[in-house]
Amino acid sequence: MSVQSYYKLARVACVALALSGLAGCALQDEAAARAAVGDWVQLGETQYYFSRRNCAAGVFEVKATRISSLLTKARSIRAGLRHLDNNRPVAFEVEGLSPNMVSVQVMTMDQGRGNGIFAAGIVGKDCMLEEVSRAYLIALLDPTSVLIYEPRARFMAVVDRSNRRLFYAQGGGRDALSFSPSCSA
Numbered sequence: 001m002s003v004q005s006y007y008k009l010a011r012v013a014c015v016a017l018a019l020s021g022l023a024g025c026a027l028q029d030e031a032a033a034r035a036a037v038g039d040w041v042q043l044g045e046t047q048y049y050f051s052r053r054n055c056a057a058g059v060f061e062v063k064a065t066r067i068s069s070l071l072t073k074a075r076s077i078r079a080g081l082r083h084l085d086n087n088r089p090v091a092f093e094v095e096g097l098s099p100n101m102v103s104v105q106v107m108t109m110d111q112g113r114g115n116g117i118f119a120a121g122i123v124g125k126d127c128m129l130e131e132v133s134r135a136y137l138i139a140l141l142d143p144t145s146v147l148i149y150e151p152r153a154r155f156m157a158v159v160d161r162s163n164r165r166l167f168y169a170q171g172g173g174r175d176a177l178s179f180s181p182s183c184s185a
Contacts, residue, residue, distance in 0.1 A: 028051050028056040028155075028170055029051065030046060030049040030051070030058065033049065033051075033056060033058050033155075033168050033170075034046070034058075034060065036150065036153060036155065036168075037060075037148070037157050037166060037168060039068060039070050039071075040067055040068045040070060040071040040089075040091070040148065041062055041064075041067060041068065041157075041159060041166055042062065042063040042064045042066075042068075043060045043061065043062065043063065043166065044060065044061030044062065044063045045060070045061045046058065046059070046060055046061075047059040047060065047061060047165065048128075048129070048132050050127045050128070050129075051127060052127060053172060054123060054126065054171065054172040055123050055124050055125075055126045055127040055169075055170065055171055055172060056124060056127055056155070056168070056169070056170040057124045057125065057126075057127035057128045057132070057136075057167070057168060057169050057170075058166075058167070058168035059132055059135070059136075059165055059166070059167055059168070060165060060166045060168065061164065061165055062159065062160075062161075062164045062165055062166050063164075065159065065161040065164060067091050067093070067146060067148075067159065071089060071090070071091050071148065072088055072089070072090050072091070073090070073091045073092075073093045074090050074091065074092050074093065074094070075093060075094060075095070076094060077092070077094060077102065077105045077106060077109060078109070080092045080094075080102075080106070081106065081109060081110050081113060084110075084113050084149065084151050087151050087152055088151075089148065089149065089150040089151065089152075090148070090149060091146050091147070091148045091159075092106075092146065092147045092148075092149070093146050096143055097143060098140060098141050098142055098143045098145060099139070099140045099142075099145050099146070099147035099158050100140040100141050101143075102147045103117045103118060103121065103147065113151070116149070116151060116154055117147075117149050117156055119154070119171045120149070120154050120155050120156040120169055120170055120171050121140070121156050121169050121171075122171065123169075123170075123171025123172065124155070124156070124168070124169025124170050124171050125169060126171075127169075128169075135160075135163070135167075136158070136167045136169070138160075139158045139160035139162075139163070139165075139167055140158060142160065142161075142162055144161045144162055145158050145159060145160050145161060145162070146158070146159040146161070153170070154170065154171065155168065155169065155170035156168075156169050156170075157169070
């Protein structure tokens with residue numbers, strides 16, 4: 001084998017190692033996900049958490065269903081969009097609208113923001129077990145639940161007031177990966 005063949009083989013091995021390291025990189029670890037929502041909702045125990053490169057999902061017990069005044073609350077879709085336009089996280093507490101209905105109305109009024117919410121919720125769902133996914137869907141359809149969206153980190157949370165838990169969902173993207181401490185370069 002020539003010296004050039006060894007160099008070529010070494011390069012292939014380095015690329016393979018680098019790619020395998022990237023594939024194992026988690027989008028967001030549990031502690032970071034808890035910290036991201038912990039100032040807004042009083043969390044209890046973690047009931048479920050899983051993360052991989054393209055998604056992260058968690059379910060956390062909620063000790064109190066009240067959302068902190070540290071998070072801006074929107075009582076209408078338009079008000080929520082104004083806050084999102086300023087890149088501020090917002091809790092959509094729109095009377096009579098489930099998180100699913102809120103996201104559909106956001107999509108109707110601002111497709112870019114709506115796509116961000118849908119991407120976080122749908123891709124984050126890829127990190128959920130089937131039973132977690134079913135409970136998440138029920139919370140999304142419950143008009144007493146509250147949708148929280150964080151536009152910079154591109155994650156959403158659903159406060160399921162009926163069952164006193166919070167669902168966390170994040171889909172991978174350029175901005176989401178740069179936010180994540182476990183995937184930064």
